[in-house]
Each structure stands twice: as structure tokens, then as C-alpha cells.
Amino acid sequence: MTQQADILEKLTHIEELLIGQTLLQKEVLSFKETCLYLEMSESHLYKLTSTRQIPHFCPNGKKLYFNRVELDQWLQRNRLSTKVDIEKEASTYVMLRNRKRK
Numbered sequence: 001m002t003q004q005a006d007i008l009e010k011l012t013h014i015e016e017l018l019i020g021q022t023l024l025q026k027e028v029l030s031f032k033e034t035c036l037y038l039e040m041s042e043s044h045l046y047k048l049t050s051t052r053q054i055p056h057f058c059p060n061g062k063k064l065y066f067n068r069v070e071l072d073q074w075l076q077r078n079r080l081s082t083k084v085d086i087e088k089e090a091s092t093y094v095m096l097r098n099r100k101r102k
Contacts, residue, residue, distance in 0.1 A: 027068055028057075034066045038075070 023029065023037045035042050048054040055070040081089070 023068070029066045029068055029071070031064045031066075034064075034071065037068070037071065 019036065023033055026033070029037055031042070031045065035045055038045070045054070049056050049064055054074055055067065057065045057067070059065070
């Protein structure tokens with residue numbers, strides 16, 4: 001019985017990987033595909049669309065569609081700087097500030 005459970009678990013994992021690969025190849029995603037792609041619940045995605053916080057399309061006034069490239073851009077907004085980035089910025093600011101004073 002455990003061998004069958006292991007096989008079923010592996011098949012489920014393979015199915016999830018195939019679905020993920022399919023989503024990466026599509027340019028336009030449906031609502032459910034977008035939930036899988038963004039790993040978020042349907043209710044949260046509905047909230048984001050109703051408040052117009054996420055780019056989406058509603059061609060016939062009913063079904064929602066999403067451009068995968070726009071979703072990637074949306075995910076990458078508001079990048080947080082690393083400590084190294086902040087230290088470089090601070091040292092550049094201090095150096096430029098000292099040059100202006102001289």
C-alpha cells in the first residue's frame with residue numbers, strides 16, 4: 001500500500017510541475033491559472049482586481065484575464081534594497097556631498 005501511495009504522490013508532483021511549465025509558456029492566463037501562477041487564493045485575487053491594484057483584462061465584462069508579463073512586472077514592483085545597496089548609496093551620497101562643498 002505504501003508503494004502505491006508513493007507512486008501517487010510522485011505522479012501528483014509531476015502533474016504540478018507540468019501545470020507550472022504550461023503556465024510559463026502561456027502569454028494570457030485565466031483567473032484560475034493566475035491564482036496558481038501567483039500562488040494566491042481566489043478571494044485575494046478578486047480583491048486585487050476589484051480595487052484595481054493588479055493589471056487585468058475583462059473583455060466581455062465577465063471573465064478576467066491576465067497578461068503573464070504584466071503580472072511579472074507587478075510582482076517585481078517596490079523592490080527593497082539590500083544592505084549592500086544602501087551602503088553604496090550612502091557612500092556615494094557622502095562623496096558627492098563632500099565634493100560640492102570644496
